[in-house]
Amino acid sequence: MDEGAALYSRYLNGDENAFDQLVRRYRKDVTLYANSITKNYTLAEDAAIDAFSELVYKKGKYNYSIPFKSFLFMICRRRAIDKIRKERRFVGISDRAVSDENIYEKAENDEKREMLKFALENLPEKQRSAVYFVYFEGLSYEQTAVIMKINPKKVDNLLFQAKKRLKEELKNKI
Numbered sequence: 363m364d365e366g367a368a369l370y371s372r373y374l375n376g377d378e379n380a381f382d383q384l385v386r387r388y389r390k391d392v393t394l395y396a397n398s399i400t401k402n403y404t405l406a407e408d409a410a411i412d413a414f415s416e417l418v419y420k421k422g423k424y425n426y427s428i429p430f431k432s433f434l435f436m437i438c439r440r441r442a443i444d445k446i447r448k449e450r451r452f453v454g455i456s457d458r459a460v461s462d463e464n465i466y467e468k469a470e471n472d473e474k475r476e477m478l479k480f481a482l483e484n485l486p487e488k489q490r491s492a493v494y495f496v497y498f499e500g501l502s503y504e505q506t507a508v509i510m511k512i513n514p515k516k517v518d519n520l521l522f523q524a525k526k527r528l529k530e531e532l533k534n535k536i
Contacts, residue, residue, distance in 0.1 A: 364414030385414055388401040389433065391499065392438045396496050399442040399487060405449065416441070424496050428508055432501070435509045439491070449515055481531045489524035 363371070366388065372380035392413055397406035416437050417424075425435050482490060488510070495506040496517070503514040510517065 363426060364429050364431070366434070367424070367426055370417065370430055371426075373417075381418070382415075388434055389414075391431070392434060395435055395494060395499075396438050396442040396445075398490055399439065400446055401483065402449075405445040406442065409438055410521050412441040412444075429505060430443060432509050435499075436511075439509065443469075445491040477532060478528075481528050482529070485518070485524050485527060489520050489527070492520040493524050496521060513534050 366384060367385070369380045371383045373384065389410060391409040393403075393406050396409040396413075397403050400406050400409065413434060415433070424430070482493065485493065491510060492506055495501045496503065497508060501509070503517045506517045507514045512520075
């Protein structure tokens with residue numbers, strides 16, 4: 363059982379402090395992942411809060427056979443997509459607020475990173491998610507497949523397409 367699963371199990375058994383530890387441990391990762399989907403930091407924070415809330419209000423849904431972080435990311439992905447859908451109902455796409463939050467706050471602000479960031483943001487959502495999970499979160503193809511609800515071969519295909527697209531876009535820039 364991984365650390366996240368152990369903490370969640372402790373929470374389910376009445377240890378409120380364990381839930382606080384879960385939030386502290388995963389909040390940043392979940393928010394950054396949601397931001398990669400929504401491209402709006404405020405919506406991403408809301409999606410992350412909703413994901414943690416779901417852990418509280420829908421107890422017993424976690425299947426201990428998958429890593430806790432993968433389970434949490436699956437919830438977050440669904441919540442982030444819900445936030446985008448809800449926003450589109452109330453606000454026109456062109457009026458969508460763009461967040462100025464710098465998700466790479468600790469990274470150097472060099473030109474190459476900015477070009478890469480821009481190129482990553484222009485990838486289709488599924489390709490961007492696959493790149494995020496495998497290269498930024500260090501998850502395996504199998505873990506990524508579970509989160510994205512696709513098979514591992516599809517993850518491989520998405521990564522191949524993403525790398526091809528990034529290479530083409532960045533060919534003469536970096």
